Amino acid sequence: MNLLEMKNVTKHFGGLTAVSNVNFEIEKESITGLIGPNGAGKTTIFNLITGVYKVTEGKITFDGKDITNKEPYIIAEMGITRTFQNIRLFKKLSVYENVLTACQYNANYNLLEAMLYLPRCKNQEKQLKEQAEHLLEIIGLIDRKDFIANNLPYGLQRRLEIARALSLNPKLLLLDEPAAGMNPDETAQLMNLIYDIRKKFNLSILIIDHHMDLVMGICEKIMVLNFGCKLAEGTPIEIQSNPKVIEAYLGVEG
């Protein structure tokens, strides 16, 4: 069964059509790539899936449930989390606090229990703290847990954003240009990390990136967008030899 299905999804901004009639599926526990030239509507698709933008037409289902136009926090609770192209961390909080905050989903004590610091709150808080430290260990940030997020080097900020997304035990993780601004060495590390978290968390991953070696290297399936429409879909090898894709990226010859 497919984890995520987009059926005839369209998004207009005023007179502009950013995404037009896109059909797309993501299989369970797969790594899928989303590529296309700048302005093709890739990030808009992320925003539609996570509920940041409202869909104009069409339907998105996740795990068999309709999530079209649901509030972002509900979609997050259902198991879709993401990172942002222009990193959005809780900048003034520490690395540890960033992850601990996102772990909130795993505790269910109420406001009154919190204000009175009742046993349930106490116990769950202890669990949250362990969970946050565990996550930081996996992602390799435990030795910098008291750093202020904004002061981390760029590559580590991206890592932290992934760690924060993982705090919610997602079934689907959307990575928006995770390798942007990274050198080949860092990109290779990132690839390992992505493999790693898929294995450890049993989740599906959808990646937008312009680093073709990364996308071609780790994705099992790739969708190509151009001017808001789906141009092609297939395995990395199929995509690399698809004339339409080559045309969109390199322009028509002659």
Added chain:
Amino acid sequence: MTQFLQQLINGLSIGSVYALMAVGYSLVYSIMNFSNFAHGGVIMFGAYFGFFYLTLFRLPFTVALLGAAISTSILAIIIERTAYKPLRNRKAPFLYFIICAMGMSIFLENIIIALPFIGPTFRTYPEIFSKTPIKIGSLAIGRLDLLMFIISSICLGLLVYFIDFTKIGKAIQATSYNIKASALMGINTDFIIITVFALGGFFAGIAGVLFGMKYTVYPQIGVITNKSFIAAVFGGLGSLPGAVIGSILLGIIETFTSGYVSSQYRDLIAFVLLIAILVIRPRGLMGKLNEDKA
């Protein structure tokens, strides 16, 4: 019918003065995207400047009026330079601007109370224009009301001319669309901001004098000017035509409330209107819609 027309005229007159004040809020908002609460303080200073120019220096009315306008214009520029420029340089979040503006308005209001030679006393402008109204049939139009309407209309007309037909005015428009892009296109945005404050301050001075003549001068007069802020929100913050239309409407609504319901509800209706407009149509009658981008 007569009463209806009478109220309408009064409403237009007071509304036109609100408009003079409201354009100051809107001009600043259109460029800098924050509500400049210090504007009320500037208007109050205008009323005092006019009062002292008339009584202490015994200047003729037109000279006092212009003098007050120029003085508040300078005051507004000083406020911008001392309070907002440092924040702009630091690219501080807009809430800091609002708080700073609040601080400035508290400062302006209370410095007047604290200064020993001014103090909290109410002061009445000397009677410059005769109190006998002009009679047209059964309608009685106060000379002062007429004057307020005429002066305000002239000022607003000049403002429209300035914004639409001069080079600086066009630069102001461009800056209000996109301040960063305008700076890249070679517009000196710092100068534009000064101009906007100077313009707002100038009209604030005139409005302050007119208001002072109509009522009295006292330090809390800025509270009344809050209503012109409401008018600006009502019309749509950042929109000049919106500010004018919102002000005229508010003026009319107010006079009708005090005429037909009770004068005690006159102030209340303004604030209720403010909340209502925020709930029903937060961008106001003519405000622009900002869409957030992720």
Added chain:
Amino acid sequence: MDYYIQGILILSGINLMAVLGLSLLTGFTGLFSFGHAGFMAIGGYTAAAMTVKYHIPFIPALLIGAIVASLVSALIGVLTLKLKGDYFCIATLGFGEATRLILDNMQYFGGARGWPGIPAYTNFTNVIIINIIGLILLANLIRSKHGRNMIAVREEELASQISGINVFKYKLISLMISAAYAGIAGGLMAHYMTFLQPKMFALTKSTELTIIVIFGGLGSISGSVLGALVLTSLPEILRAFSNWRLVIYGLAVIIIMITRPEGLMGGYEFTPKSMKKLFFNLKEKRLKKSAGR
């Protein structure tokens, strides 16, 4: 204790209660309100009505005042918290002034002339106890997941959303709790002054509360406590200069915003742990210094 000092401390305590609530809203959730005097007024008038007209004991009356203030804030919040930018701020300003003007016209509560003869139930002991309870509840809240969620909302709304945080809900909760605190403060004030007048809850009062929070430092409870103590008692002690008090307030706000927007405490707290750390750091510095010599 000296009667005079006690009076100042009671006033500080009353202010502190309102400031604590506002600190949650402004310092920890990032929402500015220029209408908290309105919530104080609602709490004060309700509590006074309970004790004077219905002869309900003091503490339950205070709580009823807090609940009513909180419910009204919920109404305002549901209507305006979805607005972007400074519109919420403007809405609270409108609410505060509207509340005052409505009370001006309510003859049942004495209208603009005021309402004398409220029993003097507020005393030094109950103000201190109520403040300590308020402080503990607030500190617990802020250290819990709910408090962290509010801080997340302050830091970055979109990131909060995709971390599964219902931004609107947490803004609303924060507003309701802060209004309840303001309501209690209003009730305490009513039964200390034994007199209520709408004028006491003008815009100046709201801005004064915001100033105290900013002065103490956004996102610091200890800062708010310090701010309330200093900024309430100083002008009382310097009565002779009372005219200059608000002038200095205004100037202080501008200077703080320009030079040190994080306020006195800059987000730090006085806790045994942080004190130890500070002490340790100082010692280390001294050791380094002596080693350098």
